[in-house]
Amino acid sequence: xxxxxxxxxxxxxxxxxxxxxxxxxxxxxxxxxxxxxxxxxxxxxxxxxxxxxxxxxxxxxxxxxxxxxxxxxxxxxxxxxxxxxxxxxxxxxxxxxxxxxxxxxxxxxxxxxxxxxxxxxxxxxxxxxxxxxxxxxxxxxxxxxxxxxxxxxxxxxxxxxxxxxxxxxxxxxxxxxxxxxxxxxxxxxxxxxxxxxxxxxxxxxxxxxxxxxxxxxxxxxxxxxxxxxxxxxxxxxxxxxxxxxxxxxxxxxxxxxxxxxxxxxxxxxxxxxxxxxxxxxxxxxxxxxxxxxxxxxxxxxxxxxxxxxxxxxxxxxxxxxxxxxxxxxxxxxxxxxxxxxxxxxxxxxxxxxxxxxxxxxxxxxxxxxxxxxxxxxxxxxxxxxxxxxxxx
Amino acid sequence: xxxxxxxxxxxxxxxxxxxxxxxxxxxxxxxxxxxxxxxxxxxxxxxxxxxxxxxxxxxxxxxxxxxxxxxxxxxxxxxxxxxxxxxxxxxxxxxxxxxxxxxxxxxxxxxxxxxxxxxxxxxxxxxxxxxxxxxxxxxxxxxxxxxxxxxxxxxxxxxxxxxxxxxxxxxxxxxxxxxxxxxxxxxxxxxxxxxxxxxxxxxxxxxxxxxxxxxxxxxxxxxxxxxxxxxxxxxxxxxxxxxxxxxxxxxxxxxxxxxxxxxxxxxxxxxxxxxxxxxxxxxxxxxxxxxxxxxxxxxxxxxxxxxxxxxxxxxxxxxxxxxxxxxxxxxxxxxxxxxxxxxxxxxxxxxxxxxxxxxxxxxxxxxxxxxxxxxxxxxxxxxxxxxxxxxx
Numbered sequence: 001x002x003x004x005x006x007x008x009x010x011x012x013x014x015x016x017x018x019x020x021x022x023x024x025x026x027x028x029x030x031x032x033x034x035x036x037x038x039x040x041x042x043x044x045x046x047x048x049x050x051x052x053x054x055x056x057x058x059x060x061x062x063x064x065x066x067x068x069x070x071x072x073x074x075x076x077x078x079x080x081x082x083x084x085x086x087x088x089x090x091x092x093x094x095x096x097x098x099x100x101x102x103x104x105x106x107x108x109x110x111x112x113x114x115x116x117x118x119x120x121x122x123x124x125x126x127x128x129x130x131x132x133x134x135x136x137x138x139x140x141x142x143x144x145x146x147x148x149x150x151x152x153x154x155x156x157x158x159x160x161x162x163x164x165x166x167x168x169x170x171x172x173x174x175x176x177x178x179x180x181x182x183x184x185x186x187x188x189x190x191x192x193x194x195x196x197x198x199x200x201x202x203x204x205x206x207x208x209x210x211x212x213x214x215x216x217x218x219x220x221x222x223x224x225x226x227x228x229x230x231x232x233x234x235x236x237x238x239x240x241x242x243x244x245x246x247x248x249x250x251x252x253x254x255x256x257x258x259x260x261x262x263x264x265x266x267x268x269x270x271x272x273x274x275x276x277x278x279x280x281x282x283x284x285x286x287x288x289x290x291x292x293x294x295x296x297x298x299x300x301x302x303x304x305x306x307x308x309x310x311x312x313x314x315x316x317x318x319x320x321x322x323x324x325x326x327x328x329x330x331x332x333x334x335x336x337x338x339x340x341x342x343x344x345x346x347x348x349x350x351x352x353x354x355x356x357x358x359x360x361x362x363x364x365x366x367x368x369x370x371x372x373x374x375x376x377x378x379x380x381x382x383x384x385x386x387x388x389x390x391x392x
Numbered sequence: 393x394x395x396x397x398x399x400x401x402x403x404x405x406x407x408x409x410x411x412x413x414x415x416x417x418x419x420x421x422x423x424x425x426x427x428x429x430x431x432x433x434x435x436x437x438x439x440x441x442x443x444x445x446x447x448x449x450x451x452x453x454x455x456x457x458x459x460x461x462x463x464x465x466x467x468x469x470x471x472x473x474x475x476x477x478x479x480x481x482x483x484x485x486x487x488x489x490x491x492x493x494x495x496x497x498x499x500x501x502x503x504x505x506x507x508x509x510x511x512x513x514x515x516x517x518x519x520x521x522x523x524x525x526x527x528x529x530x531x532x533x534x535x536x537x538x539x540x541x542x543x544x545x546x547x548x549x550x551x552x553x554x555x556x557x558x559x560x561x562x563x564x565x566x567x568x569x570x571x572x573x574x575x576x577x578x579x580x581x582x583x584x585x586x587x588x589x590x591x592x593x594x595x596x597x598x599x600x601x602x603x604x605x606x607x608x609x610x611x612x613x614x615x616x617x618x619x620x621x622x623x624x625x626x627x628x629x630x631x632x633x634x635x636x637x638x639x640x641x642x643x644x645x646x647x648x649x650x651x652x653x654x655x656x657x658x659x660x661x662x663x664x665x666x667x668x669x670x671x672x673x674x675x676x677x678x679x680x681x682x683x684x685x686x687x688x689x690x691x692x693x694x695x696x697x698x699x700x701x702x703x704x705x706x707x708x709x710x711x712x713x714x715x716x717x718x719x720x721x722x723x724x725x726x727x728x729x730x731x732x733x734x735x736x737x738x739x740x741x742x743x744x745x746x747x748x749x750x751x752x753x754x755x756x757x758x759x760x761x762x763x764x765x766x767x768x769x770x771x772x773x774x775x776x777x778x779x780x781x782x783x784x
Contacts, residue, residue: 003443003660005416006436006653010424018425018646024397026422029647032402033413033595035725044398051395067597068460071642072622102621197643203425205459205597205645227619229494230464248730250463251589253597254410255421256648261398268395333427338640 011327012354014363015335016147016308017175018197018204019351021259025202028262029255036252044261045240045252051264054272055177055200056192056210058184062233063210064240065196065260067253070174073193073207075103076231077170081139081191081215083224084108088139089130089167091122093153094146095339096172104141107227112137118340119298119310122153124161131165140167145176147198148338150299150310150347152180159187168215174198177208178267179279179307179351190215196256199279199307201352202263205256263352279306281390282355286348289364289387293371293378298345307355309348310341317376319343325370332366357391403719404746406755407727408539408700409567410589410596411743413651417594420654421647428644436653437632437644443656446664447569447592448584448602450576454625455602456632457588457652459645462566465585465599467495468623469562473531473583473607475616476500480531481522481559483514485545486538487730488564496533499619504529510732511702513695514545516553523557532559537568539590540730542691542702542739544572551579560607566590569600570659571671571699571743582607588648591671591699593744594655597648655744671698673782674747678740681756681779685763685770690737699747701740702733709768711735717762724758749783 013020034041045064052063066073078100082088086109090100093116104111114130116122122142131137140162144155155171162169168190176182178199184192190212197204211219211233219226219233226232230250238247267275283306287297290311298310313319319336323346326332335347348363361384368380405412426433437456444455458465470492474480478501482492485508496503506522508514514534523529532554536547547563554561560582568574570591576584582604589596603611603625611618611625618624622642630639659667675698679689682703690702705711711728715738718724727739740755753776760772 003439003657005420005657006423006439006650008424008426008432008436008650011426011430013425013427015427017643018427021425021647026424026647028397029421030418031398032400032418033405033410034400034403035405035407035410036596038403038719038725040400044400047395047398068464068622069642069645072460072464075620075622099621106617106619106621195643203645203647204428204643205648225498227498228467229491229498230460230467250461251409251587251596253461253595253645253648255413255418255595255651256597256645258398258400259647265395265397327430333430 009331011331011333012359012362013333014349014354014359015333016347016349017195017351019201019349019354021203022201022266022353024266025259025262028258029203031258033254036254037246037248041254042246048257048261048264049240051261051268052208055264055267056184057182057186058210060184060210060212062216062237065257066207066209067250068207069205070193070195070207072231073209074099074172075228076209076233077191077193078103078107079226079228079231080219080233081168081170082107082109083222086138087112087134087136088141089114089134089137091116091127091142093120093122093149093151094118094143095148096143096146100141119149119151121151121303122158124154124157127158128161131161137165137167139170141170143172144182145173145180145305145308147175147308149341150305150308151303152305155189156187159189163188168218175305175308178275180305181276184210196260199352200263200267202259203256205253206260279350279355282306282350282360283309285387285390286350286360288390289360289383292383292386293368307349307351309350310345311348312345314371314376317371317374321374322370325373326366330362330366332362360387401723403723403725404751404754405725406741406746406751407725408739408741409587409743411593411741411746413595414593414658414745416658417651417654420650421595423650425646428646429638429640433646434638440649440653440656441632443653443660444600447656447659448576449574449578450602452576452602452604454608454629457649458599458601459642460599461597462585462587462599464623465601466491466564467620468601468625469583469585470495470499471618471620471623472611472625473560473562474499474501475614478530479504479526479528480533481506481526481529483508483519483534485512485514485541485543486510486535487540488535488538492533511541511543511690513543514550516546516549519550520553523553529557529559531562533562535564536574537565537572537697537700539567539700541733542697542700543695544697547581548579551581555580560610567697567700570667572697573668576602588652591744592655592659594651595648597645598652671742671747674742674752675701677779677782678742678752680782681752681775684775684778685760699741699743701742702737703740704737706763706768709763709766713766714762717765718758722754722758724754752779
């Protein structure tokens with residue numbers, strides 16, 4: 001066996017994440033490694049916390065990136081807030097709500113499950129009814145932007161209900177951060193986690209989290225130790241804590257954090273509102289083009305995520321054939337359906353650096369070609385013109 | 393607030409890790425990001441597993457990198473092998489043995505603690521006595537290479553005792569992999585975890601793990617689900633499993649894995665035995681030089697790790713002053729003492745790409761200058777000549 005260096009081709013990433021990574025971020029990854037307790041690195045950690053507070057729109061002191069992917073960020077929220085015997089109301093409208101249930105039960109807590117049709121938002125009225133019915137819910141958990149379906153839920157209303165009924169909220173903002181408004185303080189969200197590889201256009205592997213003062217109080221009042229040593233926020237805070245002594249907890253992923261820092265600097269340069277507007281505009285252009293190709297959206301327009309577009313695979317067109325065509329002939333990746341939607345939909349991402357006119361034009365022309373090759377009638381030039389009309 | 397891009401200086405890393413990262417690995421990190429289910433990326437994952445089998449000297453099928461730092465690798469071993477009510481015998485001869493105890497108790501299992509003086513190896517005779525005394529131990533856990541003290545324990549003897557007394561062994565090989573012999577199959581170790589940022593010279597953030605068939609059988613026979621969803625090997629195996637369908641579990645840290653792959657390709661090119669020999673030679677050269685400076689080792693010669701050199705801070709020399717001098721004037725990082733040894737010792741790493749003659753010469757001359765500046769009498773030229781005599 002002799003294995004040689006791996007040189008990946010240059011793909012265009014329009015799936016559910018990772019999204020295209022900006023060259024500035026790729027370059028940042030390769031900067032010289034510092035020790036994880038080097039004063040200059042510690043200064044960069046402090047800057048990263050400040051930049052994350054901006055991205056989350058929060059003044060929460062406990063705001064930092066977990067040194068692992070979004071699934072670990074999810075687990076960090078659940079294992080820190082829940083204790084054995086607690087009850088959590090979990091809203092399920094896609095794959096990631098199901099994963100939340102798994103997290104709750106592995107904490108020795110009880111999950112009360114509230115289902116919504118895949119491709120629709122969580123209904124606040126149904127949540128309120130459940131909160132009324134069960135008087136002893138500690139945590140209300142939901143997914144802000146369901147990456148498996150492309151539905152956007154009303155996080156402001158849901159976090160408000162949590163406050164009204166005396167619960168803590170856990171919000172999955174993996175796909176929402178940087179792509180649509182996410183206002184942690186205004187909405188009074190308690191524990192929120194995201195991912196580096198979606199609308200921040202960074203590489204996968206890090207999970208920004210933020211905890212409100214109420215969440216921190218709950219963590220400090222725990223009767224049982226947090227079941228995970230690696231994700232125990234009491235210990236992580238000792239390492240990421242402002243100003244004071246840095247207590248060694250784990251070795252931070254130094255170079256990955258260079259990339260996250262760079263991506264957050266870029267978000268600050270663009271401005272959050274401008275980033276949200278860009279995602280909205282690119283979505284409108286893509287939607288105009290897809291309509292001309294006869295491709296229909298899974299989610300109703302008013303509940304649709306601009307950065308994750310779930311569309312039905314037209315009759316007569318094959319899922320795998322199409323995705324293979326795009327990858328082989330155009331180095332273009334789009335996402336397959338997950339769970340109940342596998343084989344029925346594609347998921348087209350317009351996240352971060354991927355949300356740009358060139359990608360929309362590539363997607364429309366390549367998808368039209370892939371479908372034409374299977375005998376499906378469509379006209380790429382009309383679709384491109386419709387998208388360009390929005391972009392003009 | 394306007395925060396700009398972070399440009400770290402070029403340091404020489406001779407602490408307890410991260411070690412100097414080879415330019416080939418830094419370059420690999422910035423290669424174009426692929427989707428985490430892209431067939432080309434999946435092929436690279438298969439190669440990484442093969443390369444890790446070589447580095448671990450194992451044919452264990454369940455060999456892969458955990459998508460988080462070494463502490464998560466440790467936790468992965470404990471949460472998968474231990475269930476509530478189980479008993480684990482934990483050998484403690486430094487910081488990381490203490491951390492193992494934390495892991496055991498957070499699993500709801502009972503830790504039986506066996507202490508050894510810091511700076512010494514784990515004593516197999518004491519371990520055997522404890523195994524005899526307690527008849528129902530499920531797991532024997534120990535640290536192969538204690539990064540907090542620089543002591544190397546006899547993993548072959550300890551894993552042999554585990555087999556003899558019907559236990560599973562958990563071995564911390566974070567600092568040993570690539571630096572000293574680590575022969576997982578020959579020694580019949582059951583669950584072993586390492587880190588990317590030590591003798592592999594890769595960036596921090598990934599934790600290679602391997603599980604023997606006996607360990608896998610214990611995981612499959614569990615009565616309770618693994619308490620961590622993120623670290624549940626049953627689920628991770630579905631994503632990393634050979635050949636078959638890749639079940640989405642979490643989004644792999646794609647670019648970090650490019651770096652690990654490159655570092656393992658380099659290890660294969662050098663050859664494991666050559667890497668071990670290089671670490672041994674560099675250690676001898678460093679030790680010869682340090683002796684001339686009157687700097688003494690914490691660990692007896694026959695139990696000493698070549699890649700992590702704990703030395704007493706000479707009388708009249710200040711810990712922090714010296715480390716700050718090295719960092720400020722020479723961009724050279726060495727490590728402080730941890731736990732009981734804080735303020736009393738330095739930890740000088742010779743790991744991976746850091747284990748080279750240039751680094752030894754820099755360390756000896758810079759350390760001599762730092763100590764001379766504090767009125768400590770020593771002669772750098774004599775120390776350099778002694779090191780060169782070994783290197784010749």
